[in-house]
Amino acid sequence: MNNSILIKNSTIVNEEKSFVADVLLSDGFIHKIGNIDIKPDYKAIDGTGKHLLPGIIDGQVHFRDPGLTHKGDIYTESKAAIAGGVTSFIDMPNTVPNILTVESLRDKYNIAAKKSLANYSFFLGVNGDNIDEVIKMDTSKFIGVSDDGLYFTKKGNLLADSPEKMEKLFANCNSIIAIHSEKEEIIEANEEAFRKKYGEAIPANLHPIIRSAEGCYEATKRAIDLARKHNARLHILHLTTEAETHLFRNDIPLKEKKITTEVSVHHLWFSDKDYDQLGMLIKWNPAIKTEKDKYGLLKALLDDRIDIITTDHAPHTLQEKQQPYFKSMSGAPMVQHTLNCMLEFYKQGLISLEKVVEKMCHNPATLYSIARRGFIREGYFADLTLVDLNSTWTVTKDNILYKCGWSPLEGTTFQTAIKQTFVNGNLVYDNGTFNETAKGMEITIKPN
Numbered sequence: 498m499n500n501s502i503l504i505k506n507s508t509i510v511n512e513e514k515s516f517v518a519d520v521l522l523s524d525g526f527i528h529k530i531g532n533i534d535i536k537p538d539y540k541a542i543d544g545t546g547k548h549l550l551p552g553i554i555d556g557q558v559h560f561r562d563p564g565l566t567h568k569g570d571i572y573t574e575s576k577a578a579i580a581g582g583v584t585s586f587i588d589m590p591n592t593v594p595n596i597l598t599v600e601s602l603r604d605k606y607n608i609a610a611k612k613s614l615a616n617y618s619f620f621l622g623v624n625g626d627n628i629d630e631v632i633k634m635d636t637s638k639f640i641g642v643s644d645d646g647l648y649f650t651k652k653g654n655l656l657a658d659s660p661e662k663m664e665k666l667f668a669n670c671n672s673i674i675a676i677h678s679e680k681e682e683i684i685e686a687n688e689e690a691f692r693k694k695y696g697e698a699i700p701a702n703l704h705p706i707i708r709s710a711e712g713c714y715e716a717t718k719r720a721i722d723l724a725r726k727h728n729a730r731l732h733i734l735h736l737t738t739e740a741e742t743h744l745f746r747n748d749i750p751l752k753e754k755k756i757t758t759e760v761s762v763h764h765l766w767f768s769d770k771d772y773d774q775l776g777m778l779i780k781w782n783p784a785i786k787t788e789k790d791k792y793g794l795l796k797a798l799l800d801d802r803i804d805i806i807t808t809d810h811a812p813h814t815l816q817e818k819q820q821p822y823f824k825s826m827s828g829a830p831m832v833q834h835t836l837n838c839m840l841e842f843y844k845q846g847l848i849s850l851e852k853v854v855e856k857m858c859h860n861p862a863t864l865y866s867i868a869r870r871g872f873i874r875e876g877y878f879a880d881l882t883l884v885d886l887n888s889t890w891t892v893t894k895d896n897i898l899y900k901c902g903w904s905p906l907e908g909t910t911f912q913t914a915i916k917q918t919f920v921n922g923n924l925v926y927d928n929g930t931f932n933e934t935a936k937g938m939e940i941t942i943k944p945n
């Protein structure tokens with residue numbers, strides 16, 4: 498058998514269990530899990546003392562390709578993803594051009610086929626201008642439609658500015674509708690009030706007061722009410738408040754949920770206490786909120802009101818970030834460090850390894866109906882990451898792989914390290930070095 502890699506003796510974390518076994522990867526797939534003898538034509542990797550997880554499926558990234566490639570591009574950011582154990586990503590439509598048509602979506606797939614080291618899929622963008630076209634399409638073959646980062650009027654998001662159009666979308670769309678949920682009217686009123694007081698020099702720690710918890714709650718409640726009314730398939734992106742978590746159910750299996758949600762790791766990692774030190778570097782939309790929100794989100798993740806963890810990787814240059822409040826761009830790069838953050842929570846006793854794998858690997862595959870990925874199962878694609886839970890890793894300028902060259906986590910020492918990442922059976926990341934010969938694949942969706 499050619500192209501075979503045998504990972505010996507690692508602890509496999511998969512489907513609520515952790516157990517020591519060997520895994521044989523052949524021709525892109527997981528061929529066998531069990532007690533497997535080394536053969537001369539296998540490349541053997543000693544996994545003793547390490548943990549083998551399914552590759553992370555990141556349901557929300559902004560890799561900036563095409564059109565914003567001074568911030569990041571599909572090659573640089575997919576490489577950073579793989580060093581962080583992420584083997585598949587779903588990218589948002591707020592590139593230039595915005596991805597609002599099937600043609601632009603196809604162009605993006607073509608770019609990824611040439612440049613991506615990880616597996617990929619893309620949301621079709623939906624804004625106030627293309628709802629009529631979107632509802633005529635057979636979007637059941639798309640991973641989903643999303644308004645994230647798109648602006649339908651000069652200011653304001655689709656949800657806030659056009660409830661009628663939103664209703665039309667919910668009544669007619671046959672795919673997952675992934676919504677950025679903040680109520681723009683509330684934000685604008687807050688912005689005006691604070692502008693009067695501070696001019697342009699609004700301190701970063703007022704960001705969660707401006708993009709308030711109330712603005713999030715009202716928008717999320719409105720979206721859920723609309724989805725219930727029309728039996729639509731709604732996914733609320735990057736939840737940030739404890740109050741919103743109570744709007745979601747945990748009494749039915751994920752497969753049966755019509756309304757799902759996620760948390761992005763920065764909303765679990767940072768809180769409003771961090772604005773004093775990090776300022777605009779942690780300015781995100783929706784905003785990092787209070788300690789109470791942070792722990793409320795963790796609790797909801799553990800009790801299954803929150804279904805998946807995403808990175809919302811949103812790189813901007815340092816120069817674009819270090820501006821006065823209104824000019825400073827929202828978002829920051831996270832994809833290389835998200836698994837480390839979650840493993841750190843595990844080391845602190847806040848979450849089990851099995852739960853990390855459920856929320857970062859199994860559930861994204863289930864939620865987006867991704868075929869043969871997200872689990873360590875024979876016959877599935879060999880997307881895997883081998884981590885060392887007894888090693889340290891410090892985020893430094895030298896080891897940050899983002900094109901923008903910075904991270905809000907710079908200087909952080911994690912008590913775990915990501916050692917190797919396999920994509921479609923290829924060892925692509927190996928202790929700091931890359932094998933770039935094989936490209937990632939388009940993620941396929943399971944037929945209904």
Ligand SMILES: O=C1C[C@@H](C(=O)O)NC(=O)N1
Nearest residue numbers: 559646781782811827828
């Ligand atoms: O929804 C978004 C978009 C993202 C970006 O920079 O594209 N940045 C954010 O902070 N939130």
